[in-house]
Amino acid sequence: MNTPHPDAHPYLRASTAGLRHHTRAHTASGAPADRLHLDTLHAHLTAAHQLLDQLAEATxxxxxxAGRHLATAHTRLWQSAAAVHDAFHLLPVADEPLADTGCHPERLPEGPPVLTICQRHLAAGHVVRRKTTPSDLNTPLHGHTTTCSR
Incomplete structure (x- = not known):
C-alpha cells in the first residue's frame, strides 16, 4: 500500500488543525456567530469547494x-457555503437591527466583509452552475450510501 509522505499536503493539515483549534476555542466562549466569523468560514468553505472541484475533475x-463521489461532495459543500452566505445576511450589521443586508452585487454593500463574501459567493456560484444541474443542487443526500472496504 502506498502511504503518503508525512509532509504531503502541509497546508491542508494546517488548515484542518486551525479549524479544530477554532472549534475548541469557540466552544469555550459560547459566543454567537457574527458577520466577520461567517465571512471567514465562507472563505474556507469556498476554498475547499474549489479544491474538491479540481480533485473531482482529475480523479x-x-x-x-471515486470521481462521482467527489463531485457529490463538491455539490454538498456548495450547499453548505450557500447556507453560510444566507446566514451572514440574516445577522445584524454592527449593533444595528436587521436592515437591508441582502446581497447587492450591483452596488457596493456596507463595505467589507459584505463585499468580499458576496463577490466570493457569486464567483463560486458561476462555477457550480456550469457543472451542476439545478436538480442536483436541490437534491438531498438521502439514499447516497458508501461502503467502507477497510
Missing part, C-alpha cells in the same frame, strides 16, 4: 466511481 477519468 474522474481514471477512477469514475
Amino acid at each position: 474522474r477519468p481514471p477512477h469514475p466511481a
Whole structure:
C-alpha cells in the first residue's frame, strides 16, 4: 500500500488543525456567530469547494466511481457555503437591527466583509452552475450510501 509522505499536503493539515483549534476555542466562549466569523468560514468553505472541484475533475477519468463521489461532495459543500452566505445576511450589521443586508452585487454593500463574501459567493456560484444541474443542487443526500472496504 502506498502511504503518503508525512509532509504531503502541509497546508491542508494546517488548515484542518486551525479549524479544530477554532472549534475548541469557540466552544469555550459560547459566543454567537457574527458577520466577520461567517465571512471567514465562507472563505474556507469556498476554498475547499474549489479544491474538491479540481480533485473531482482529475480523479474522474481514471477512477469514475471515486470521481462521482467527489463531485457529490463538491455539490454538498456548495450547499453548505450557500447556507453560510444566507446566514451572514440574516445577522445584524454592527449593533444595528436587521436592515437591508441582502446581497447587492450591483452596488457596493456596507463595505467589507459584505463585499468580499458576496463577490466570493457569486464567483463560486458561476462555477457550480456550469457543472451542476439545478436538480442536483436541490437534491438531498438521502439514499447516497458508501461502503467502507477497510
